[in-house]
Amino acid sequence: MDVFLSEFFNVDIMVKVAPLIFKGFLQTLLLCVILVPIGLCGGLGAMLLATSRSRFVRWPAVAAIDFFRSFPPLVLLIFIYSGLPFAGIRLSPLAAICIAFLLNAASYYGEIYRAGVESVPRGQVEAGRSTGLGAAQTFLYITLPQAVRNVLPELLSNTVELIKLTTLASVISAPELLHSADLARSLTYNTSPLIMAAALYLIMLWPLVRIIRRLEHKLAG
Amino acid sequence: MPELGPFLLEARGVRKAFGTNEVLKGVDLLVAPRELVFLIGPSGSGKSTLLRCCNRLEEPTGGTIRIGGTDLLSPRTDINRMRRQVGMVFQSFNLYPHLTALGNVTLALRKVMKRSRAEADEIGMDNLRRVGLAEKAASYPGELSGGQQQRVAIARALALEPKIILMDEPTSALDPELVGSVLAVVRDLRDAGMTMVIASHEMRFAREAADRVLFLDGGVVVEEGPAEAIFTAPREERTRRFLHQVRH
Ligand SMILES: Nc1ncnc2c1ncn2[C@@H]1O[C@H](COP(=O)(O)OP(=O)(O)OP(=O)(O)O)[C@@H](O)[C@H]1O
Ligand SMILES: [Mg+2]
Numbered sequence: 001m002d003v004f005l006s007e008f009f010n011v012d013i014m015v016k017v018a019p020l021i022f023k024g025f026l027q028t029l030l031l032c033v034i035l036v037p038i039g040l041c042g043g044l045g046a047m048l049l050a051t052s053r054s055r056f057v058r059w060p061a062v063a064a065i066d067f068f069r070s071f072p073p074l075v076l077l078i079f080i081y082s083g084l085p086f087a088g089i090r091l092s093p094l095a096a097i098c099i100a101f102l103l104n105a106a107s108y109y110g111e112i113y114r115a116g117v118e119s120v121p122r123g124q125v126e127a128g129r130s131t132g133l134g135a136a137q138t139f140l141y142i143t144l145p146q147a148v149r150n151v152l153p154e155l156l157s158n159t160v161e162l163i164k165l166t167t168l169a170s171v172i173s174a175p176e177l178l179h180s181a182d183l184a185r186s187l188t189y190n191t192s193p194l195i196m197a198a199a200l201y202l203i204m205l206w207p208l209v210r211i212i213r214r215l216e217h218k219l220a221g
Numbered sequence: 222m223p224e225l226g227p228f229l230l231e232a233r234g235v236r237k238a239f240g241t242n243e244v245l246k247g248v249d250l251l252v253a254p255r256e257l258v259f260l261i262g263p264s265g266s267g268k269s270t271l272l273r274c275c276n277r278l279e280e281p282t283g284g285t286i287r288i289g290g291t292d293l294l295s296p297r298t299d300i301n302r303m304r305r306q307v308g309m310v311f312q313s314f315n316l317y318p319h320l321t322a323l324g325n326v327t328l329a330l331r332k333v334m335k336r337s338r339a340e341a342d343e344i345g346m347d348n349l350r351r352v353g354l355a356e357k358a359a360s361y362p363g364e365l366s367g368g369q370q371q372r373v374a375i376a377r378a379l380a381l382e383p384k385i386i387l388m389d390e391p392t393s394a395l396d397p398e399l400v401g402s403v404l405a406v407v408r409d410l411r412d413a414g415m416t417m418v419i420a421s422h423e424m425r426f427a428r429e430a431a432d433r434v435l436f437l438d439g440g441v442v443v444e445e446g447p448a449e450a451i452f453t454a455p456r457e458e459r460t461r462r463f464l465h466q467v468r469h
Binding site for chain 2: 120123124126127128129130131132133134137141142145146149
């Protein structure tokens with residue numbers, strides 16, 4: 001039991017690595033603050049392209065969405081960060097992460113938005129248009145708010161997935177939470193830093209998961 | 222022929238085909254100012270399609286439509302400007318569920334007419350009062366009865382001060398005991414001189430309130446005339462048969 005405690009819950013080590021872990025935690029928060037809006041906006045753009053009336057816009061957009069949904073995000077990230085330099089494109093870790101996540105997250109969010117837009121009855125658009133609202137105004141004030149409300153649980157679930165995916169950034173040595181924790185683990189030869197990181201991820205995500213459950217319950221009832 | 226006729230709505234030879242299925246086969250619908258015209262006819266006769274052509278929710282495949290003298294179908298016509306002059310009331314209300322009753326009425330006032338929120342709210346409240354629902358301004362559509370929702374939808378159309386209001390079976394989705402409240406509003410509008418075209422199965426109300434009745438069948442106007450004449454002495458056999466069916 002003592003071995004277990006000193007290996008996984010070693011308080012001395014936890015105190016010692018706390019500043020490092022905290023820095024990683026802040027980096028992860030920063031990533032979330034950048035990546036979630038990028039994904040949400042990119043998803044909106046992806047949805048608009050994929051539902052365009054022109055098939056010359058629609059088809060490539062749908063193909064791209066399908067491609068990036070089936071492409072493993074880790075492979076995508078390594079390709080962008082370590083592969084593109086061979087084509088003469090050298091990106092900072094943050095830029096590589098942003099691009100990889102834009103492509104991946106926008107595809108997933110885009111499909112969710114599309115389901116949301118399809119859930120809004122046709123009569124809503126007709127009502128808006130027949131009061132003289134333009135197509136863009138009708139989308140912004142009538143369709144989008146209802147679409148988002150109808151798929152809020154799915155949007156939040158995808159956000160949870162996205163936040164978990166930020167751990168991938170550690171493979172290109174971006175100083176996020178998992179990377180800091182793993183660094184601390186290798187410096188201390190102890191697993192406690194990883195436990196700390198896991199606890200921090202739980203603290204971030206558990207409330208979100210609870211909210212999703214609530215919303216699903218409310219929308220179903 | 223002068224460009225501007227005496228008609229507020231002047232639809233001539235309107236045709237509409239969905240693929241190979243021609244639903245309107247050259248329909249004339251002429252509505253004078255302050256007139257209340259009822260469209261009656263069996264299911265599938267093209268009543269809804271005709272109304273929807275009159276604000277271009279459907280694109281007619283032939284014919285001309287003028288509203289207040291302006292050619293609705295001309296590519297140079299600003300369709301959004303025309304549509305706010307043509308109020309539309311739908312069978313299933315189509316209220317925006319994420320907005321309050323007042324929000325429903327004021328959305329176009331603010332975003333199309335560019336009124337300030339305070340101005341729009343004032344106009345919105347006036348129109349909710351007009352349909353007897355001022356006290357429901359803060360309620361969401363989901364909290365209102367069908368009859369109340371349809372009256373909010375009428376207020377939403379009225380708020381833009383349209384030249385004409387088109388109603389597509391405004392009471393068909395309502396429980397029988399709620400129909401009266403909507404018909405009362407329609408009666409008030411008629412008495413106030415609002416020009417309206419209503420597709421409806423409410424034969425008793427049509428007979429009482431309509432200035433003129435058009436009987437549509439198979440995409441053509443089979444017979445039209447004053448309500449009293451159509452209901453008591455229809456000339457056409459098809460009209461007689463239809464009226465006989467709906468009464469029994
Ligand atoms: N969007 C559409 N696509 C294809 N066919 C359509 C469409 N809308 C209407 N139709 C067809 O047009 C015909 C006329 O429909 P419409 O809704 O105008 O009839 P209606 O007189 O309003 O009938 P009801 O009393 O049932 O409302 C019907 O046969 C219908 O199937
Ligand atoms: Mg109809």
